[in-house]
Each structure stands twice: as structure tokens, then as C-alpha cells.
Amino acid sequence: MPDAMTACNTVDQCLRAGEARLTAVSETPRLDAEVLLAHALNWPRSRLYAYPEHTLAPDQRRQWQQRLNKRLAGIPVAYLCEHAEFWSLPLRVTPATLIPRPETEGLVEWALALGPSGAERRVADLGTGSGAIALALAKERSDWQFTAVDISTEALNVARHNAVQLGLSSHIHFIQGHWCQPLVGQAWDLIVSNPPYVADADPHLAALHHEPATALCAGPDGLRCIRSIVADAFHCLTANGWLLLEHGWDQGPAVRKLLSSAGYVDVETRRDLAGHERTSAGRRPET
DSSP, rough: OHHHHHHHOHHHHHHHHHHHHHTTTOHHHHHHHHHHHHHTTTTOHHHHOOOOTTTTOOOHHHHHHHHHHHHHOOOOOOHTTTEETTTTTEEETTTTTTOOOGGGGGHHHHHHHOOTSSSOOOOEEESOOOTTTHHHHHOOOOSSSEEEEOOOOOHHHHHHEEEEETTTTGGGGEEEETGGGTTTTTOOEEEEEEOOOTTTGGGGGGGGSSOOOOTBBSSSTTTTHHHHHHHHHTTEEEEEEEEEEEEEEEEEEHHHHHHHHHTEEEEEEETTTTTTTTEEEEOOOOO
């Protein structure tokens, strides 16, 4: 009996066979199969349902099977298609950048609430990666000026590409550096960051091994990068300037303590849609 993948030729056959195989490695096997097949065909996903009997050309079928095999090996769909969506923005992602997560949109919402449209702000995004946070904010606040910082040259190249493709490069400056280092000597109204916050020995890292470890791991307790940012950002903020940080679901109490101990006031933590403490913030007081 021929293998199900060997026998599939049409869109419908490929989707059925792909979904069946991906069930073993994915929580969303049907979605993964659709995204990978649409990418191989260079179609929008909606077209798959309009033409289920369409027969794949040999090169399309080969690309589909290659990507499917890589997905079965654990490589995320976003890396296979070099595409992810954040804040309704299409972003290029590569193994040099983290794949943006929906929960990070909560940080964007909070940042926007701190500076209404029409109020000029100087904003820094630390560890920008694909540029997701800075680009989401830039989309909503054309009168703000942004500096996006990352230690990785490869990540900054991806972020710059995304800014150009989205027409948002005019008010975002990309700079290579380590956390707050490029901000020293300037005054910032808002500093945001989704830094590494996973403990080095966290068992969940096994499922994330295709993403860059330097963007995930932060020492024995996962707080090494957050400690550095909290300490240094205080001296880079204007009076009444805010620091917003994403962190692990169980790190809220520790992050609040770090912020308060460093002199921030109005320290607060907000929860994500799953009810987990996900983002904390503090304000530099006037005196």
C-alpha cells in the first residue's frame, strides 16, 4: 500500500495527509498543514478551500513535502515560511529572531495607553528581534520617535527589512548594542522590552530549541537580563518616564520587587489573556 503522502496530488489529499501526520507533533495540525501548503503554492489560505481538487505541480509537491518533513522534525511553521503575524502586521522571521507571541500584544496595548496619539514620545525597544513591538507601536503612533536595540546583527537586519516593507522605517532608528548601553546620555519617555526570561534549566526549553537560546535564556532564575534592564533603564528615563517589561508567568512578584528596589514608583503587573501575570511596569519619579 502506498504511503499517504506519496499518493496525495490534490490540495484536499495533501491537506488530509498532512494533518494526519502532523497530529503527532503539533497542537494545530490542520492549521499547520494549510499554512505550509498555501506557502508552497503561493496562495492565500482561503484559496485552498475554493480549489480542493487542484493538482499540485511536481515542484510544488516537492516543496510541500520538504516543508512538511521539516515541521515533523520540530521546526516551527513560522521559520519554514519565514513569516509571522503580530498586531495584524506581517513580519519576516528567521532563526535569528524569536517568533512573536500573542501575549506580547498586551505590552503594546499598555505602552499605547501611556502615550495617547498627538503626544510626542521618545521610545526605546530593547532586544527588538524581528522588530515586532517597535513596529506595532510605530503603526499606531506616527508622531513618536523609536530606537530599536538588539545585540544581534542578524536580528537587526530582519527588523530593518520589516520596517521597510511596512513603510515604517522613517521614525525607527535601529542600533546594535547590549540592552541600555546605546541609550546612555539620552532621555527616554518610555522603554519597553520583551527580554530573555527563561531559566537555563527550564524543562520547556526542549520544545523551543529551534529558537535562538540567547533570546530565551537568562541565567539560573531567568531574571539576569531583567535585573540589568531595571537597573540601567532608571538612569535613561525622563522624570515620569516608564519602563515596561514582559516576563515569565511566575516572575511577577520578583520583577515588582526589582522595580521597587531600584526606585520606580506606581509599580504594577498586568495579566495576559490566559490570566497569567505577564507584563510589569514602573515609573521613574520626578525627584
